[in-house]
Amino acid sequence: MVPPQWTETTTKLMPESYRKILATRFSVQELALLEILVCQLQIYTKVTLEGLASRLPLLITFESRRRRVQRFLKIDATLIQELWFSLLTVIVPKVVMPGDKAYLALDRTQWKDRNLFLSH
Numbered sequence: 001m002v003p004p005q006w007t008e009t010t011t012k013l014m015p016e017s018y019r020k021i022l023a024t025r026f027s028v029q030e031l032a033l034l035e036i037l038v039c040q041l042q043i044y045t046k047v048t049l050e051g052l053a054s055r056l057p058l059l060i061t062f063e064s065r066r067r068r069v070q071r072f073l074k075i076d077a078t079l080i081q082e083l084w085f086s087l088l089t090v091i092v093p094k095v096v097m098p099g100d101k102a103y104l105a106l107d108r109t110q111w112k113d114r115n116l117f118l119s120h
Helices: 004-013 016-023 028-043 049-054 062-074 080-095
Strands: 103-111 114-119
Touching: 016 028, 016 080, 028 049, 028 062, 049 062, 080 103, 080 114
Parallel strands: none
Antiparallel strands: 103 114
């Protein structure tokens, strides 16, 4: 189970619009793990599988945490094509008119609460 403070913190790092889209692709448990991993990616500039697992707030052994993260990252819903395409198909049509050119940039640094930049 994820501590409540993690969910409160991660909802500030992950916009509600992202959470709604992702909730259609992940189970409640997977979404909670994704939020924790996103939180870690926002805080730590260099991450490894072991680093992510060591900071995972679960009361299980390190090896079990590492395997859980590894299994999660292998599911189809976490593939970049699946994950970002789901988000972009909802976000882009709201701001770009059909036929217009659009330029997208993804940034994982902490620039306030923005990590997707769109120019058209």
